[in-house]
Amino acid sequence: MAPLVRFAPSPTGYLHIGNARPALLNALFARARGGRFLLRLDDTDRERSTATFAAAIEEDLAWLGIVPDLFARQSERADRHDAAAERLKALGRLYPCYETPEELERRRKRQLGRGLPPIYDRAALALTPDQRAALEAEGRRPHWRFKLDHRTVAWHDLVRGEAHVDCASLSDPVLVRADGTYLYTLPSVVDDAELGITHVIRGEDHVTNTGVQVQIFEALGHAIPVFGHHNLLTTADGEGLSKRLGHLSLRGLREAGYEPAAVRALAVLTGSAEAVRPVAGLDELAALVDLAHISRAPAKFDPHELDGLNARLVHDLPPEAVRGRLAALGVPEAAADAFWLAVRANLVKVAEAAEWWRVVTGPVEPADADPAIVAAAAETLPPEPWGPETWKTWTAAVKDRTGARGKALFMPLRLALTGLDHGPDLSALLPLIGRERVAERLGQAR
Numbered sequence: 457m458a459p460l461v462r463f464a465p466s467p468t469g470y471l472h473i474g475n476a477r478p479a480l481l482n483a484l485f486a487r488a489r490g491g492r493f494l495l496r497l498d499d500t501d502r503e504r505s506t507a508t509f510a511a512a513i514e515e516d517l518a519w520l521g522i523v524p525d526l527f528a529r530q531s532e533r534a535d536r537h538d539a540a541a542e543r544l545k546a547l548g549r550l551y552p553c554y555e556t557p558e559e560l561e562r563r564r565k566r567q568l569g570r571g572l573p574p575i576y577d578r579a580a581l582a583l584t585p586d587q588r589a590a591l592e593a594e595g596r597r598p599h600w601r602f603k604l605d606h607r608t609v610a611w612h613d614l615v616r617g618e619a620h621v622d623c624a625s626l627s628d629p630v631l632v633r634a635d636g637t638y639l640y641t642l643p644s645v646v647d648d649a650e651l652g653i654t655h656v657i658r659g660e661d662h663v664t665n666t667g668v669q670v671q672i673f674e675a676l677g678h679a680i681p682v683f684g685h686h687n688l689l690t691t692a693d694g695e696g697l698s699k700r701l702g703h704l705s706l707r708g709l710r711e712a713g714y715e716p717a718a719v720r721a722l723a724v725l726t727g728s729a730e731a732v733r734p735v736a737g738l739d740e741l742a743a744l745v746d747l748a749h750i751s752r753a754p755a756k757f758d759p760h761e762l763d764g765l766n767a768r769l770v771h772d773l774p775p776e777a778v779r780g781r782l783a784a785l786g787v788p789e790a791a792a793d794a795f796w797l798a799v800r801a802n803l804v805k806v807a808e809a810a811e812w813w814r815v816v817t818g819p820v821e822p823a824d825a826d827p828a829i830v831a832a833a834a835e836t837l838p839p840e841p842w843g844p845e846t847w848k849t850w851t852a853a854v855k856d857r858t859g860a861r862g863k864a865l866f867m868p869l870r871l872a873l874t875g876l877d878h879g880p881d882l883s884a885l886l887p888l889i890g891r892e893r894v895a896e897r898l899g900q901a902r
């Protein structure tokens with residue numbers, strides 16, 4: 457059966473490069489197997505979820521090259537979550553608790569003081585109907601805990617191999633808050649089961665949840681999906697990424713001019729068996745990613761690697777891949793392809809081409825260049841049309857006339873023509889600058 461995977465962010469912030477990792481691992485997993493990708497918005501937190509963040513998630517995924525096949529919103533599935541909660545209550549697996557956070561904290565401290573693990577003692581399970589009624593008469597409203605089976609849950613993890621969670625060492629998790637809203641745990645199981653998710657690929661911060669959630673799948677009589685828990689992307693000092701790290705948000709990276717392929721490569725190949733390197737296409741990347749070879753150690757990355765990756769991708773971008781963007785930078789269509797081939801090797805980001813286009817069209821800074829060379833260059837300036845050979849013929853003539861060669865010949869010309877001491881190969885740039893502007897710049901330099 458073709459897999460159905462999902463990426464399930466909460467629309468409470470912008471996606472960052474750390475979120476791109478599960479998004480891409482899921483999308484690439486499906487892509488390599490003819491499967492489908494569901495975007496599920498975990499928007500049960502009504503206060504913090506916004507339509508703006510929800511729209512931004514779709515936009516940012518599209519930028520990465522991920523177009524979901526299916527959509528779901530948890531907020532639209534509340535009746536399904538309620539039905540599941542009722543079933544668990546009827547089965548005796550979801551029980552009401554009345555402790556306040558302060559009471560729980562006091563008990564926790566007592567347990568720790570006695571050297572006991574600070575897990576919930578299930579005191580509420582022992583309440584009689586009368587005691588419950590008395591608490592409710594006091595105005596207390598229950599929160600609801602899932603009664604775990606005290607056993608070990610084991611599964612074959614796509615990343616970690618044989619994995620297990622000892623549920624006897626866990627507190628019975630709260631699934632429903634006193635105000636009736638759900639924590640993430642139950643709605644996720646209900647939606648994964650009812651929407652037919654076959655593979656749950658997510659960060660290793662969810663391993664313990666998986667132990668609990670497998671028991672919920674079983675209690676509700678659902679088939680259990682395959683799980684894979686990947687290592688998390690962290691910065692070089694081991695710091696995790698949070699949605700607050702604005703500069704590594706996908707939109708921040710996009711606005712900074714990085715190619716989606718550079719971000720994809722960094723997000724996916726870091727901490728995998730493959731070297732982090734530029735990979736232009738999604739299919740190519742999908743073929744490289746093998747969940748079983750993802751490392752167990754944190755996936756440490758250095759955001760500065762993006763510059764190197766981006767530059768290598770940009771140097772290989774064919775003209776047709778950038779025509780629209782060059783037009784937006786003001787490069788006319790007729791010149792765009794030749795201009796791109798002339799400058800791409802000098803760029804880290806595509807947008808920097810604007811600088812070189814300004815050098816082509818001028819005005820350039822009048823340069824302090826060797827007057828003898830500049831004068832000889834003006835006198836030997838070839839007639840148009842100009843082509844790829846013009847630079848060679850022209851500089852040969854200047855060399856004949858002045859005896860200058862190498863840097864002494866080329867640097868004054870570069871300075872006079874561009875106002876800069878570095879830049880793209882002039883044989884490619886020269887025909888774009890054109891005879892009229894070249895003559896004018898030589899005149900200014902003298």
Ligand code: GLU
Binds near residue numbers: 498662
């Ligand atoms: N909304 C959850 C999160 O962002 C989804 C986790 C999961 O993939 O199950 O952590």
